[in-house]
Amino acid sequence: MKQKTIYDELKAKGYTRREFLKFCGIMAAMMGLHRSGVAQIAEALETKPRIHVIWEHFQECTCCSESFIRASHPLVGKILLELISLDYDDTLMAASGFVAEAGKDAAIKENYGKYILCVEGAIPVGSYGYCTCAGRSALETFKHEAEGAAAIIAWGNCASSGCIQAAHPNPTSAKPVHKIISGKPIVNVQGCPPIADVMAGVIVYYTTFGRLPELDNMGRPKMFYRNRIHDTCYRRAFYDAGLFVQSFDDENAKKGYCLYYMGCKGPNTFNSCGVMRWNDCISYPIQSGHPCIGCAEPGYFDQEPFYRHIPSVHGIGIEATADKIGAAAAVAALAGVSIHAVVTNIQKRQLIKNEEEFPVKKDEVDGN
């Protein structure tokens, strides 16, 4: 029997062709594809069966799942529930206990080598008992499930780089996905949590093209993590003009000037907040007056204090003065500020730094 395609299913559910193409259009725009991308997505959805997804929770706070169910466009939300076959997700599924586990085992067996493993949370390796589910450690469970996965989506900062539990002194020896296994395609969907529409975009990309999107050398999809928040921030003009908030709620804060001096990590943080914004484009931290705390960067909790501004790059064109910033970095290092926070002020250097810190094997990031 011919397997039903996603489009077949959507049709059967009563979606019109027009709604279907509209969805493809939204997704293409979200992923920054060329116009021809719409046709590509439409074609893929018309011809490919649903992918099976197993969604695991380890050391986490469930903010990624909470974010996921806030995907902004209603059509996106609806189709997402139907686009994938979510075979196991202990936050949402009806079954509990033995029945839940039996369902998962069956799904793994039936779709061995084909399913996507979504991981929410870090994995503690300090002791068997730090995180168990059904009497089994997170580490054992994860390794078992990763084995049969076609690819792994590491949701959020926990699975991508350890997040809160991995912050100093990392009491449970929490590790992100890519530090535990290799030889599998892994995508790090950064953020604490990631933006809902970014999560949706990654899944649609995979269903469309049958592989992970192009990743940067930290394993993040370039289409969402190409730019620093600073590069796309609507307050950037104030930065360039030298107009800064000096204290919360001062006259400049009321005018929405740049939050650089309040400790904004926008210049160090690669994410789409400035473009996609949050919860249906309502706002993002800077727009609501709070500096970015850099939650999409590895180790951001160890880069506090959050309200100390990153070393002086006041009123200068960033790329033009790379040398000056390099010098500032040395001074800052003496002052006890992490080099990472400083050097990354420049995109190019960020990439170099990343490569040093997170050497990612080609077969880990390559979709095939």
Add this chain to the structure above:
Amino acid sequence: MEIRVVVDPVTRIEGHLRMEAIVKDGRITDAFSTGTMVRGIEIIVKDRDPRDVWAFVMRVCGVCTSMHGLASVRAIENALDIHVPYNAEMVRNIMLGTLQSHDHLVHFYQLGALDWVDIVSALSADPAEASRIAQSLSPVNAKYTPWGENSPGYFADIQKRVKKFVEHNPTNNLFSTNRWCWGSKLYQLPPAVNLLGLAHYIQALEFQKEICKIQTIFGGKNPHPNYLVGGMACAINMQDPNAINMARLNFVQEIIEKIQIFANEVYLPDCLAILAFYPQWTHIGGGLTNYLSYGDFPLGHYGDPECYQSKRGIVKNRDLSHLEEFDPVSLDGLQEFVNNSWYKYSVGKDKGLHPSIGETILDYTGPNEQFEWLGGDKPYSWIKTPRYKGMPMEVGPLARVAVNYAAKNDLTMELANKAVATLSQYADKFNGKPCGITLDSLFSTAGRILARSIDAVEASEYLAISFNKLISNIKSGDESMFNGSKWEPDSWPKDCKGYSLSEAPRGALAHYAHISNKKIANYQMVVPTTWNGSPRDPMGQHSAFEASVIGTPVAGFAPDSPEMALSIIRTLHSFDPCMACAVHLYDENGTVIHKIDINTPQ
């Protein structure tokens, strides 16, 4: 004969919960509640800048996101003696009311509903009948316009969509159609009411996205919005598009109105209609008899509990005519025990410690390979056991309703009386016999679920009241949002302590902070699910989860059957467990002492 039952994972909750139970003569006679995950957030916040701690502890939980952030800035401000501007108090109330409305709704529909609503039965329901029932459910509060979307066509459409969804992949889908015990006698709703529940499950999934937009406006994002010690970061400027202005406030007001309508016209009526078909569950799952609520939603300075809209106190022995005081500072009042947890104390494992002088040393003594049974004869959880003057307490929406009822809060009394009367009337009618539902029926699994929907209506009222107060204060010319007088660490005392008591969606939440030399010397959280989900104390007293599960009738169900699991999780879900919140630990000296004689994996 005794049989052992394990439910692990307990799904549709936040985090990792395991429940072991012993069944004898068709009833659960003993139960062991285990938090199976630990992270160590209190250790991690040690030596950090106190102004940053809100961001760390907010990551305790992404479901009741924002709650620990709020509790943290309050505790730090208490330690540093900072009073935040009135506008900031109101915005924080609005954030809190938004959270409670959102959280309760998601709990009732996305997490809890499938315990009572039979998805498979809904697929064969008559949409016209579902529409008729939806329209006949009398609104609890006549001042709101109906929610709409209750036509037969609407229900038929939902039914069609879900049918296709389920048919495509009957074995593996969210509803686990082929594996779960749909159609079991445990599911007692008529098909049309099942369809009503299913339709509103999907509607709620859409609507919850709207609710959190309020947090996004004031906090920049959701989950995990931003807080600020000394006020809020969102400046007010009626003359500027880059600040909180009239356009933003109007948007907030619109959503608040929708929240009120949903809570009054959809959530509470659904809850009453569904529970009315399960009258026996008003006699199951009562558990403890003491209830604690810290109160919240200040109408003035947070430090003055007198101005709270939701009241503080303790109800003992379910006596709603009497309210006792809670003392947060007495060292032998609030205490945490670790006798059955994987920690140890320098003062001995059987002693309790007040959070301000507490200590925790990781001491995992559990199994080091895959296990079937933990049992209760040795430590069995990562959750500590809080007690007040040695007494176990239930916290959460039911405790809030009980405490506010005893405190003679007009809103609570009116809502609770009305809801109970309506439930009684529905139950008698639907079951064709008197079911004897009274105010005391609140102390049960069904009652706890009803209390949450009452609490959601209350939260939406406090939300609206706080919003109106904010508007009138801005009108009077006050646009201040931040008190920066103690922002600089040089203005702080060398050593100070503070605490905050707040009401999270799941109940009483305490944060205790000790600041020394401008850094966090010690930080501790006593969290709602720590109260409810903890193991037994040195006196052998159960906490709420265990106490409530004991007595559940499970005759005829195999130990690994879905029916057995369902009977247990119905009561557990009535608490809306949040395990990530419940488990955390800290060490006074910041050192983690591993006493684990095991082959540490990798």
